[in-house]
Amino acid sequence: MKELTSVARKIMEVFRYFRIKKDEYMSAKLLLSKKRLWRNIDEEEFNKAVGDLIRLGYIERIEHPEGWRLLEAGDDWLKQRPLPF
Secondary structure (H helix, E strand, O other), X not given: OOOXXXXXXXXXXXXXXXXXXXXXXXEHHHHHOOHHHHOOOOHHHHHHHHHHHHHOOOXXXXXXXXXXXXXXXXXXXXXXXXXXX
């Protein structure tokens, strides 16, 4: 399994935070609502992390409503990660 960048891990943790499960989607508005996570990240770095997650088969882009669907590989990745307490 490829190691995720810190930005990609943050994106995946937002899926966990909002309890998005396999085949459920998260809107772009909901993802971006966690502004404090993206404060020091530029748009190019964010887009690259999203692209990496799509290429790995963790998420899939949806157009209407704009956002991302969590795929099985992404759900499995989240299940393997310890809860951050």
